[in-house]
Amino acid sequence: MNLVISNSAQIAFAVSRALNCSDRNENGDYTNDTGSIVITSVEPSLVEPAPFQYYAGGSDFIKTLPFIPKRYLYGIRADNVGGKFKVSDEDKSTVVRLQALVEQAAEVIFASNNGSEAQALFAILYQAAKAGRRTSRMWLTTLSNRAITYAYRNRESGRNITRIARSGFVHHGMNFLFRANVEQAFAQMYGKQSFPMERMDIAALWLLCNSYDNMKVKLPKKTRYGVGLSGKWGGKDAQLVPTEIWCKESDAQKVYEKLMKMNGKTVMAEVVEVNPKVEWRHELLNMATLQEVAIDELGFLPARTMAAADILFEKGLISSPRSSVTSLPYHLKRHVERRFPEAKAFPFCPEEQIPYCHGIITTERTPLFLSDDEQRVYELINIRTEMAFDSARCIEVGIAANIEGVGLFGTAELPDDAECVTGNIEFTISGVSIYSFSEHSPETLTAATFLHDLNELVNTGGDTPLLLPVSSYRDCGACLQRLIDNGFVKYLLGDIEPTEKARVLLSHAGHLELADIGKFISQIDEVDALAENRKPTKPVMREYESWIHPLILSLITDKKSFASKISGYTCPKCGNHGLTAFPATIACECCGFSIPRHFHGYDLTDKDIEQLVRYKYTSPIYGFIDRKGRKFCESLVIDNRFGVTFSAKAAKIYS
Incomplete structure (x- = not known):
């Protein structure tokens, strides 16, 4: 039996129609007459990375910063009830049902139009069953019977899918590490949820403020x-x-x-x-250009655009809006030429060049009962599809002349x-x-212009083309939407400008590499490359941890934001400078060595800190709290990387 798992009920229904699975079993899953195929669906958020509250014993604050966990945890979504995380009965029954299906299956197939992050979460869901079955992936581009059947017959399995999932795990880990550390560093300054941040946000905000300030500079008119x-x-x-x-x-x-x-x-x-060369004046839309055109022509912010586009995709009216490419694969040539006879010269690509997604096009289905937003987005995509296939083709000729000693040049079509x-x-x-x-310089910064510039940097400025569907770490539209929703950017009738809250944020982080858009691009390019090679993921993650550690330390040791005083201790790492005491840590301003004042639910005393600095270990301390809320006794030591950790079990520590 082949088990097909999709990330929505609408996709599961479309797959069942294409694969002739019209029967329903006792759990409501789709199946065929022989039972050789079972199709089910789960919510995308059923499996997710553990929230930082799980590491902090249910607390909304992480007092030990920089926060670098030893292991990155994933699991079934759970609610924080009184500091304890509980999985709902409905989710428990869903997981039990999926595990039973996986145990019965010969092959487990993930059907989705999402990228590496979704593939990683599917791997977690599958591994929880501990069944050891073959896994594969259906890359859904359109919810038409033809496209689903093609995806099922050409489903991908093997090491390539494993590498894509590994790349997604690293992205999840980096997202969690950035979000937990940056949010908690600013929470110590301004309070809980004062500056909610994702990985791209600070760099994008710096770019926005820089563009806005440069636009306000009045240059002499020539x-x-x-x-x-x-x-x-x-x-x-x-x-x-x-x-x-x-x-x-x-x-x-x-x-x-x-x-x-x-x-x-x-x-x-x-x-x-x-x-x-035949030049096509218009390209098909992808996710980035769809968001740009929707802001410019419809006045829709990215969240509104993608909500309508996702519904249109699930209704089978358009191809996947999560596409990162604008080309079409060669196997669609006959289908497209039948619908658009003028597309015979359209440059179709071989399947191996764009194996996961393609440009956004409309399908043959008739749109019925659409909302106003869905209708407008559909018409926008339909017009761009017709323009792409109906573009005038011509030969461009360059003409030069010298008339009365004046050199002239021009072109003709x-x-x-x-x-x-x-x-x-x-x-x-x-x-x-x-x-x-x-030279005319615009007086206002528009959302469409900024989003176009950001997409040019993040999604088209790399050395290698992006082939996988767009995930959250490359979604520039979602980044702009977050900046607007969180109060960093003011949006009015298409124009945007940074708020005072944005200026405050950049006054703390604008000079750090957290605001370097080039560094962010190089990091996501490096992780995306893991999906194409055999490079191990652990060194990449350790490099990111080593990169973010001193940056977070500089935030929590900012003398403009926190009270500080010089302690009487000498740094055990460099041995040349004294340590400075801050509310959350004691740090050396020279080499970056630090000792957190709070560790695993216990506030270190002056005696504990003195022992760590002088002897690099402490006497056994009672009061540390584990993940289940129980207190235990242990000694602290400074390890070979000059980080504070618990002593090894075999270590002999005397009081």
């Missing part, structure tokens, strides 16, 4: 002048302009008068370049079936004009 010349060549219109522009109107006027004398005459020119070669031609001048222009 007016320049140019001359334009129009004419005909073989019955075709062409525009030529001089190869230089002028700062003075009098200089341009002289050239204009010189060319006016040639008006109506035929001169010799030269075709210097012929570009026979010919039909794609026209024949043209380089060489001398006769060009008839039909008109001359003089014009002026100045």
Whole structure:
């Protein structure tokens, strides 16, 4: 029996129709007459990384910062009730039902249109069953019978899926580490949930503030002048302009008068370049461009756009909106050409180049009973689909001429079936004009412009193209939406500007690498590369931990935000400087060594800190609290990485 698990009931229903699984079993799952296929669904949030409250014994504050857990925990979602996490009876029954299905299955198939993060959570759900069954992935691009059948027959399994899941695990770990440390560092300054943050947010906010400030700088206005010349060549219109522009109107006027004398005459020119390549003026939409166009043309913020697009996808009206590419695979060629005869010259790609997703297109289904938002987003996608397939094709020709000592250059467009070669031609001048222009800088920063710039950096500026569906760490639209919802950015009629809250945040973190968009891009590119190679994940995660540790330490040892005093202890790491006492830690300003004042539910006393600094270990201490809320006795030591931890079981510690 093959078990297909999807991440929504609508997707499960669509898969059941495509695979002829019209029967229902006692649990409501879809199956066929022979029982060889069972299709079920689970909510995407059923399995999730453990919240930081789980590490802090149910508390909403982590007092021990920087916080680097020894293990990153995942599990079934649970509610925090009185400091204890409890799984609901409904979720327990769902997990038991899934485990029973996995044990009966010969192959477990994950059907989804999401990327590496979803694949990682599916791996956790599957591993919980401990059944050791074969696993595979259906990359859903469209919920049509044809597309689902193709995905089922060409489902992917083996090491590639395992590597994608490993990449997703690292992204989850980095997201958790950043969110827990940054939020808790600012919670110590301003209170609980004062600055909710995701991994991209600070870097994107720095970019937004920098763009906004540069836009407000008034530069001197410089007016320049140019001359334009129009004419005909073989019955075709062409525009030529001089190869230089002028700062003075009098200089341009002289050239204009010189060319006016040639008006109506035929001169010799030269075709210097012929570009026979078919150029398509419009591309299909992907997730990034869909969000940009929706803001610009519909006034929809990304959350509103994606909510409507996801519903349209589940209704089978469009292909997956989580796409990172704008091309179409070759196996869709006959299907697309049947719907759009003018798409015969469209550049389809081989399947191996875009194996996971493709550009957003509409399907053949008739849209019925759509909400206003869904209707407008559908029409937007439909228009862009028709424009992409109906783009005019042409040959671009470069023309150069020297008239009365003035060098001119221009281009002309010919039909794609026209024949043209380089060489001398006769060009008839039909008109001359003089014009002026100045450098115009926009006075306001628009959401569409900022989102386009951010997408250019994050999603198209890398060395290798992104092929997997877009996950949360590359969702620039969701980042902008968070900044607006959390009060860092003010949005009004398409224009955005940073708020005072954003300025306060950047006053603390703007000078750190937390706000470096280039560093963020290099980190996510490195983790995405894990899906394509055999590099182990643990060194990548350890490198990120080593990177974020001193940055969080600099936040909680900021003398502008916290009271501090010089202690009488010398740093045991560098041995050259004294330690400075802060409310949450005691740290060396030279080498970055630190001792937390709070460790596993216990507040270290001055005696405990003195023992750690002098002897690098303490006497046995009673009062530490484990994850189940029980107190225990243990000694603290400074390990070989100069971090505070519990002593080894075999260590001999005397009081």
